[in-house]
Amino acid sequence: KPPIKTPKAEPTLPACIHQTVYVPVHRTTEVQDARLRLPILAEEQQVMETINENPIVIVAGETGSGKTTQLPQFLYEAGYAQHKMIGVTEPRRVAAIAMSKRVAHEMNLPESEVSYLIRFEGNVTPATRIKFMTDGVLLKEIETDFLLSKYSVIILDEAHERSVYTDILVGLLSRIVPLRHKRGQPLKLIIMSATLRVSDFTENTRLFKIPPPLLKVEARQFPVTIHFQKRTPDDYVAEAYRKTLKIHNKLPEGGILIFVTGQQEVNQLVRKLRRTFPYQPPTKDVAKNGKESEDKKEETKEDADSTVEDPKELEFDMKRVIRNIRKSKKKFLAQIALPKINLDDYKLPGDDTEADMHEQPDEDEDQEGLEEENDDELGLEGESGMESGKRQPLWVLPLYSLLSSEKQNRIFQPVPDGCRLCVVSTNVAETSLTIPHIKYVVDCGRQKTRLYDKLTGVSAFVVTYTSKASADQRAGRAGRISAGHCYRLYSSAVYNDCFEDFSQPDIQKKPVEDLMLQMRCMGIDRVVHFPFPSPPDQVQLQAAERRLIVLGALEAANTEKTDLPPAVTRLGQVISRFPVAPRFGKMLALSHQQDLLPYTVCLVAALSVQEVLIETGVQRDEDVAPGANKFHRKRQSWAASGNYQLLGDPMVLLRAVGAAEYAGSQGRLSEFCATNGLRQKAMSEVRKLRVQLTNEINLNVSDVELGVDPELKPPTDAQARFLRQILLAGMGDRVARKVPLADIADKEERRRLKYAYHCADMEEPAFLHVSSVLRQKTPEWVIYQEAYELQNGDSTKMFIRGITAIEPEWLLLYVPLLCNIREVREDPAPRFEKSSGKIYCHVDATFGKSGWDLPLGEV
Numbered sequence: 139k140p141p142i143k144t145p146k147a148e149p150t151l152p153a154c155i156h157q158t159v160y161v162p163v164h165r166t167t168e169v170q171d172a173r174l175r176l177p178i179l180a181e182e183q184q185v186m187e188t189i190n191e192n193p194i195v196i197v198a199g200e201t202g203s204g205k206t207t208q209l210p211q212f213l214y215e216a217g218y219a220q221h222k223m224i225g226v227t228e229p230r231r232v233a234a235i236a237m238s239k240r241v242a243h244e245m246n247l248p249e250s251e252v253s254y255l256i257r258f259e260g261n262v263t264p265a266t267r268i269k270f271m272t273d274g275v276l277l278k279e280i281e282t283d284f285l286l287s288k289y290s291v292i293i294l295d296e297a298h299e300r301s302v303y304t305d306i307l308v309g310l311l312s313r314i315v316p317l318r319h320k321r322g323q324p325l326k327l328i329i330m331s332a333t334l335r336v337s338d339f340t341e342n343t344r345l346f347k348i349p350p351p352l353l354k355v356e357a358r359q360f361p362v363t364i365h366f367q368k369r370t371p372d373d374y375v376a377e378a379y380r381k382t383l384k385i386h387n388k389l390p391e392g393g394i395l396i397f398v399t400g401q402q403e404v405n406q407l408v409r410k411l412r413r414t415f416p417y418q419p420p421t422k423d424v425a426k427n428g429k430e431s432e433d434k435k436e437e438t439k440e441d442a443d444s445t446v447e448d449p450k451e452l453e454f455d456m457k458r459v460i461r462n463i464r465k466s467k468k469k470f471l472a473q474i475a476l477p478k479i480n481l482d483d484y485k486l487p488g489d490d491t492e493a494d495m496h497e498q499p500d501e502d503e504d505q506e507g508l509e510e511e512n513d514d515e516l517g518l519e520g521e522s523g524m525e526s527g528k529r530q531p532l533w534v535l536p537l538y539s540l541l542s543s544e545k546q547n548r549i550f551q552p553v554p555d556g557c558r559l560c561v562v563s564t565n566v567a568e569t570s571l572t573i574p575h576i577k578y579v580v581d582c583g584r585q586k587t588r589l590y591d592k593l594t595g596v597s598a599f600v601v602t603y604t605s606k607a608s609a610d611q612r613a614g615r616a617g618r619i620s621a622g623h624c625y626r627l628y629s630s631a632v633y634n635d636c637f638e639d640f641s642q643p644d645i646q647k648k649p650v651e652d653l654m655l656q657m658r659c660m661g662i663d664r665v666v667h668f669p670f671p672s673p674p675d676q677v678q679l680q681a682a683e684r685r686l687i688v689l690g691a692l693e694a695a696n697t698e699k700t701d702l703p704p705a706v707t708r709l710g711q712v713i714s715r716f717p718v719a720p721r722f723g724k725m726l727a728l729s730h731q732q733d734l735l736p737y738t739v740c741l742v743a744a745l746s747v748q749e750v751l752i753e754t755g756v757q758r759d760e761d762v763a764p765g766a767n768k769f770h771r772k773r774q775s776w777a778a779s780g781n782y783q784l785l786g787d788p789m790v791l792l793r794a795v796g797a798a799e800y801a802g803s804q805g806r807l808s809e810f811c812a813t814n815g816l817r818q819k820a821m822s823e824v825r826k827l828r829v830q831l832t833n834e835i836n837l838n839v840s841d842v843e844l845g846v847d848p849e850l851k852p853p854t855d856a857q858a859r860f861l862r863q864i865l866l867a868g869m870g871d872r873v874a875r876k877v878p879l880a881d882i883a884d885k886e887e888r889r890r891l892k893y894a895y896h897c898a899d900m901e902e903p904a905f906l907h908v909s910s911v912l913r914q915k916t917p918e919w920v921i922y923q924e925a926y927e928l929q930n931g932d933s934t935k936m937f938i939r940g941i942t943a944i945e946p947e948w949l950l951l952y953v954p955l956l957c958n959i960r961e962v963r964e965d966p967a968p969r970f971e972k973s974s975g976k977i978y979c980h981v982d983a984t985f986g987k988s989g990w991d992l993p994l995g996e997v
């Protein structure tokens with residue numbers, strides 16, 4: 139017989155059949171009953187057979203079919219958690235926490251065995267068998283353990299969301315799975331999606347040579363009637379309110395789920411609905427009556443403003459974080475202690491005057507929508523509604539990712555007797571969390587997205603229409619228990635013409651420099667060739683590479699071996715260790731002098747957390763007079779003169795962190811945050827990040843032990859000057875120069891351009907944001923943290939915020955790669971500096987493509 143020809147080493151994956159061992163789980167009957175109602179239970183056998191026999195499987199099924207909560211349990215019962223862990227990644231922190239808790243509950247296992255880990259916290263222990271985590275956390279783990287040797291299965295959940303990290307994980311795991319297989323320690327990969335749009339995974343042969351099998355879980359879905367509006371109102375929050383009133387007043391029982399775009403809108407709508415339909419707990423005991431409803435009121439009040447939370451929570455979280463870091467870092471060496479803040483130094487001017495600082499009342503108390511409506515609009519003629527006149531209480535709950543997990547969990551708890559459930563949510567409820575008992579969905583049809591310019595990195599926060607796929611997901615939430623209704627607050631014409639079919643994967647929308655650096659440090663030299671499910675475009679990758687070169691994280695192009703991408707520098711290696719954007723990593727790496735580290739840590743932590751300062755009364759887009767925001771004047775005084783003032787908006791953040799610490803030590807944190815316009819939740823994140831960064835530095839920089847020094851005073855004037863330079867080193871590509879007003883004759887035009895700046899390499903002028911403490915000074919040369927564009931009628935206007943003044947002669951030293959040297963001067967003569975062994979000479983130079991003349995400077 140001729141030998142059978144085997145096809146040449148095409149890495150076909152031999153089926154690695156898992157030997158099932160039954161591991162019993164003891165569930166309560168209540169849990170068991172609920173599980174049996176889930177569609178995926180009916181498919182358990184087929185699902186498990188496919189997984190046992192294939193290294194990679196894709197599972198697609200409607201939201202709510204039981205993928206996230208049940209699959210880990212199937213795997214556990216089949217013995218996958220016996221020797222190694224089952225890892226589940228979620229793009230959202232909310233989901234990682236909520237799902238780990240739910241699964242622990244269903245399986246009757248302690249949280250030490252079914253645990254979660256997100257960027258700042260977690261409850262993972264050595265006993266953990268099932269680990270829920272954010273996708274970013276798993277990516278970091280791959281950096282230290284490429285083969286993921288602690289896991290037997292990785293489930294990538296919510297892959298349809300196409301978050302950047304999940305996409306990268308798919309690419310990496312497509313290589314890790316065969317590697318693990320070669321070593322005889324097979325790893326299973328399960329990709330889960332709520333939509334059937336998985337062709338980027340199945341048909342991409344660069345990713346998987348053999349397309350993995352696709353399992354569809356059929357969900358029992360009741361029909362949902364879709365109602366479009368005739369017109370598409372701009373004020374969709376008001377419209378959502380109106381619609382909800384109508385549904386509640388007219389339509390039969392069933393929960394209402396409302397989709398708006400962001401946390402502020404959620405809170406605004408929740409407040410309004412609660413005011414219209416106050417909830418009074420039924421009480422039998424007259425004597426207790428008064429007190430109980432007091433309590434309830436307290437709770438509702440607190441709840442309406444999600445930023446107010448128990449100050450003790452902060453302390454508690456801190457300890458937990460420290461415990462966890464201690465546990466998870468084997469190499470733990472230095473003591474973790476934040477530099478203590480010298481409290482009395484942080485007493486801020488005006489700290490004692492608080493009278494006028496309380497929250498403004500909601501502007502509109504109007505009861506629009508309460509007037510008699512006709513039922514036509516609800517499309518429900520004939521169905522009997524509530525008796526008119528009788529106001530049933532509405533149990534209104536907010537839901538968004540920054541909400542504490544206890545409060546999030548309320549959506550799963552029983553609704554008080556006689557109430558109707560009403561959840562106001564961001565798109566968290568679209569696929570990650572399934573809320574029970576929803577019959578009516580009110581969909582504003584919009585979402586908040588941050589769009590980036592691929593070249594300049596300028597971002598714009600825009601509210602855009604969602605995709606058709608998202609709109610259908612949202613509608614689907616109404617059909618879980620019985621036939622439902624979805625009220626779309628837009629017309630069918632808008633749906634057909636303005637909605638894209640699917641939203642683009644994140645990786646094609648966002649700047650990718652942190653990702654690029656992370657991948658390069660992992661040894662992936664040619665990021666261009668990486669098997670992305672959908673690759674970011676060339677322009678974006680090139681822009682990221684350029685930015686990393688300017689930062690000094692990658693070598694400036696190697697002229698000899700042009701086929702090799704620029705290598706990662708030592709600085710780049712250090713930068714990538716920090717869990718913050720590369721530019722902030724560089725700032726940390728540079729501040730290892732002049733005792734600046736503790737300040738840079740504070741600054742970087744505050745700058746990395748979104749929206750630390752509340753901007754009430756001023757929208758991001760309004761260019762109104764300074765002082766219009768009640769907090770602005772106060773903040774102005776935090777950076778009043780000298781280098782404090784020149785350090786500008788970051789100085790305000792630095793003070794805020796210090797002063798919040800002071801207030802916290804006095805047990806006045808919530809109050810302090812409220813009176814100074816700080817988001818308490820953000821402050822606690824800043825704190826967690828400070829701990830993490832401090833620890834990272836103690837771990838990596840051998841001759842520094844941060845935190846043993848007793849107290850952190852506010853920086854001296856000289857230190858503040860250094861901080862300006864360090865900020866410049868990180869933000870060198872974000873330099874702006876004031877538009878010269880002297881040459882402008884027209885008075886009107888001069889007024890228009892009072893706050894205008896030219897950003898290097900951009901055509902349009904950008905305006906200093908109204909919140910900036912440097913608006914009064916308008917220094918000639920500045921750097922900014924963020925530039926963004928806003929729609930203003932037909933035109934757009936660009937703003938810059940997070941402003942720091944710099945000196946132009948620093949540019950040659952800190953951002954040499956963006957300077958062009960025209961001439962080296964002989965006079966003044968070059969000078970030799972003994973201590974550094976360097977020769978300095980004076981040069982004539984310009985900055986950036988715009989060719990701004992720099993003052994004669996030394997290099």
Ligand code: ADP
Pocket residue numbers: 176199200201202203204205206207208236240550569570571572573574
């Ligand atoms: P999928 O991942 O397919 O979207 P899930 O596994 O998340 O589905 O949800 C399955 C079911 O479990 C849903 O009906 C959901 O309402 C329910 N569920 C999830 N978390 C909780 C919880 N904390 N309490 C009660 N029910 C929950």
Ligand code: MG
Pocket residue numbers: 202205206207295569570
């Ligand atoms: Mg899920």
